[in-house]
Amino acid sequence: xxxxxxxxxxxxxxxxxxxxxxxxxxxxxxxxxxxxxxxxxxxxxxxxxxxxxxxxxxxxxxxxxxxxxxxxxxxxxxxxxxxxxxxxxxxxxxxxxxxxxxxxxxxxxxxxxxxxxxxxxxxxxxxxxxxxxxxxxxxxxxxxxxxxxxxxxxxxxxxxxxxxxxxxxxxxxxxxxxxxxxxxxxxxxxxxxxxxxxxxxxxxxxxxxxxxxxxxxxxxxxxxxxxxxxxxxxxxxxxxxxxxxxxxxxxxxxxxxxxxxxxxxxxxxxxxxxxxxxxxxxxxxxxxx
Amino acid sequence: xxxxxxxxxxxxxxxxxxxxxxxxxxxxxxxxxxxxxxxxxxxxxxxxxxxxxxxxxxxxxxxxxxxxxxxxxxxxxxxxxxxxxxxxxxxxxxxxxxxxxxxxxxxxxxxxxxxxxxxxxxxxxxxxxxxxxxxxxxxxxxxxxxxxxxxxxxxxxxxxxxxxxxxxxxxxxxxxxxxxxxxxxxxxxxxxxxxxxxxxxxxxxxxxxxxxxxxxxxxxxxxxxxxxxxxxxxxxxxxxxxxxxxxxxxxxxxxxxxxx
Ligand SMILES: Nc1ncnc2c1ncn2[C@@H]1O[C@H](COP(=O)(O)OP(=O)(O)OP(=O)(O)O)[C@@H](O)[C@H]1O
Ligand SMILES: [Mg+2]
Numbered sequence: 001x002x003x004x005x006x007x008x009x010x011x012x013x014x015x016x017x018x019x020x021x022x023x024x025x026x027x028x029x030x031x032x033x034x035x036x037x038x039x040x041x042x043x044x045x046x047x048x049x050x051x052x053x054x055x056x057x058x059x060x061x062x063x064x065x066x067x068x069x070x071x072x073x074x075x076x077x078x079x080x081x082x083x084x085x086x087x088x089x090x091x092x093x094x095x096x097x098x099x100x101x102x103x104x105x106x107x108x109x110x111x112x113x114x115x116x117x118x119x120x121x122x123x124x125x126x127x128x129x130x131x132x133x134x135x136x137x138x139x140x141x142x143x144x145x146x147x148x149x150x151x152x153x154x155x156x157x158x159x160x161x162x163x164x165x166x167x168x169x170x171x172x173x174x175x176x177x178x179x180x181x182x183x184x185x186x187x188x189x190x191x192x193x194x195x196x197x198x199x200x201x202x203x204x205x206x207x208x209x210x211x212x213x214x215x216x217x218x219x220x221x222x223x224x225x226x227x228x229x230x231x232x233x234x235x236x237x238x239x240x241x242x243x244x245x246x247x248x249x250x251x252x253x254x255x256x257x258x259x260x261x262x263x264x265x266x267x268x269x270x271x272x273x274x275x276x277x278x279x280x281x282x283x284x285x286x287x288x289x
Numbered sequence: 290x291x292x293x294x295x296x297x298x299x300x301x302x303x304x305x306x307x308x309x310x311x312x313x314x315x316x317x318x319x320x321x322x323x324x325x326x327x328x329x330x331x332x333x334x335x336x337x338x339x340x341x342x343x344x345x346x347x348x349x350x351x352x353x354x355x356x357x358x359x360x361x362x363x364x365x366x367x368x369x370x371x372x373x374x375x376x377x378x379x380x381x382x383x384x385x386x387x388x389x390x391x392x393x394x395x396x397x398x399x400x401x402x403x404x405x406x407x408x409x410x411x412x413x414x415x416x417x418x419x420x421x422x423x424x425x426x427x428x429x430x431x432x433x434x435x436x437x438x439x440x441x442x443x444x445x446x447x448x449x450x451x452x453x454x455x456x457x458x459x460x461x462x463x464x465x466x467x468x469x470x471x472x473x474x475x476x477x478x479x480x481x482x483x484x485x486x487x488x489x490x491x492x493x494x495x496x497x498x499x500x501x502x503x504x505x506x507x508x509x510x511x512x513x514x515x516x517x518x519x520x521x522x523x524x525x526x527x528x529x530x531x532x533x534x535x536x537x538x539x540x541x542x543x544x545x546x547x548x549x
Binding site for chain 2: 100101170171173174175176177178179180181184188189192193
């Protein structure tokens with residue numbers, strides 16, 4: 001017969017307390033999220049309508065909608081992605097599938113980690129110097145998106161590399177053993193089995209890009225532009241900057257307006273995150289090993 | 290018995306001269322000299338750590354993927370020094386490999402077997418169909434999977450995956466087949482079926498069989514080498530070795546299962 005010793009009982013007690021503590025911490029974590037969302041919906045919800053999304057701001061941005069900002073954010077995100085995804089995925093493929101572990105690789109890895117830690121305002125200044133002035137793109141969607149791309153590259157690289165490394169090494173070895181080149185192995189086995197992870201990382205990245213203000217403020221986003229950009233060399237309004245402007249820069253804005261802008265911005269981000277999560281769950285259901 | 294009927298001046302498929310393998314400065318295998326004849330099953334036995342897997346690895350130049358691995362000596366495959374092959378991919382296609390733990394690629398069963406021919410440039414579906422069926426039949430797997438060729442290879446049972454791996458190795462149309470403890474994850478019945486397959490295959494190709502089961506070497510191998518902590522202690526006709534005529538008492542001890 002097994003009888004619980006004093007030690008067993010004490011361990012059980014500790015176990016229960018530790019579990020309770022962790023649960024409390026978790027709840028604590030959820031509270032601010034719920035509060036933020038609650039306040040935004042409560043304050044900003046009533047103003048939101050199809051009209052709000054699809055009309056220009058008027059009366060010195062104290063009334064009207066957010067259409068140009070919404071369109072501008074979509075432009076910025078898409079152009080940034082067109083730049084950062086191919087470069088980031090290629091770099092991750094190189095680092096994970098080709099590079100040997102030597103000093104050069106280590107230096108590159110270190111650079112990537114440090115790049116990820118650079119504050120966004122520094123990226124903004126770099127963007128002004130490099131893209132606006134040196135390359136002469138002026139303040140434009142192109143300059144702003146390139147700045148965003150530089151800023152998000154390290155994260156794209158890291159998340160892609162993680163997705164690649166989740167593919168078991170044994171699969172690569174099996175391919176190499178049958179005479180496949182590295183590229184054939186990547187194309188037929190590694191990429192098809194990591195594309196879900198790569199995409200998830202990219203989508204999360206998009207949502208981060210959509211919310212950034214500092215990097216686009218000096219490089220391409222305009223305070224107020226009541227028309228839509230025609231080419232990537234035009235300036236544009238953007239949601240994040242618009243939120244900043246209506247909250248702090250213009251007098252006489254109705255109290256709910258900033259909340260409504262924030263709510264739309266958060267809705268964009270959350271929608272993309274949910275797509276990414278749904279995607280991940282869907283693909284986990286089709287796990288291949 | 291099988292070994293005795295082999296003619297002694299049979300063509301040489303693989304010749305290994307003064308082969309040493311190092312991981313960094315650490316030797317894993319030293320001064321190996323051996324020849325493998327065409328159409329024989331060459332067994333390699335020996336306890337863990339004796340360098341058997343390392344040996345197989347260098348035969349198709351997979352040491353390239355392990356930066357710390359250094360190879361000294363010469364390996365002649367079909368008379369040609371493998372370090373002088375300009376196209377290592379062509380070399381690897383001639384050498385099929387089966388690992389201890391089955392690796393079904395996360396592709397359909399069909400694609401597992403057709404990938405290698407496709408990489409080698411065969412495109413026509415009809416040709417691929419023929420190769421897939423032939424290889425799966427030879428690996429004694431066809432009857433179990435012929436109705437679900439499009440389901441995932443990595444979701445087959447362990448024993449089935451191992452046969453799939455063998456079919457995949459055969460799809461390369463190899464001249465030499467390397468088997469590294471293939472029966473570790475396979476039940477005894479399936480093991481016997483695979484062993485029968487190997488005896489058939491021997492008529493067409495050459496096989497190097499690394500095994501932990503001395504009885505498996507006895508059943509299959511024409512000649513057997515005994516590796517011990519990085520050295521090749523002895524090579525001999527399997528029958529002779531198992532009938533007690535070993536040159537080295539260590540071999541005798543290992544075969545009788547008293548070791549260590
Ligand atoms: N990638 C590696 N890096 C460093 N050392 C290694 C590596 N692979 C093998 N070794 C070393 O080489 C020696 C021989 O290993 P090997 O795998 O060839 O033995 P083995 O005979 O196949 O053993 P087992 O019967 O357990 O499979 C071991 O001492 C091992 O530690
Ligand atoms: Mg081994």
